[in-house]
Amino acid sequence: MKYLHTMVRVHDLDASMRFYRDALGLVEVKRSEHEAGRFTLVYLAAPGDEDAQVELTYNWPDADGKAEVYTGGRNFGHLAYAVQDIYAACAKLQQHGVTINRPPRDGRMAFVRSPDGISVELLQAGPALPPAEPWASMPNTGSW
């Protein structure tokens, strides 16, 4: 058996691409448009780890132009990625307007949320980094 992907439904595909691709740093691996089912699938992965994907499902708006809004179930926890420099990764996310809900005060772990509230965990690859400001004294934000 081989892990393929985790599927998340997204309300706004452009906003989600700005989060997962531009802010988080994933790369688009493949995309498919499904006219009959009226949805788009976009698969993204970390550079160099193309086999471990997140599948964004975008259900097209209905005849009234309304796209479904998804309220997350407690059964889904988070997506997790290892990063080479958690401070640099969090700074890039902030530069793209993403709130660091759980800052890396310990130089090891941070959490952010996608535009749909999907929780994403970032873990420092290897040993934790030494404490550094502003992260060491940054409080949790929002529902963290």
Ligand SMILES: C[C@@H](O)C(=O)SC[C@H](NC(=O)CC[C@H](N)C(=O)O)C(=O)NCC(=O)O
């Ligand atoms: C190609 C493979 O990776 C898929 O996951 S396709 C699965 C299929 N997805 C859809 O039909 C997307 C649109 C649908 N309206 C939806 O929101 O799921 C599917 O069977 N989805 C059902 C599911 O529970 O995942």
Ligand code: NI
């Ligand atoms: Ni799938």
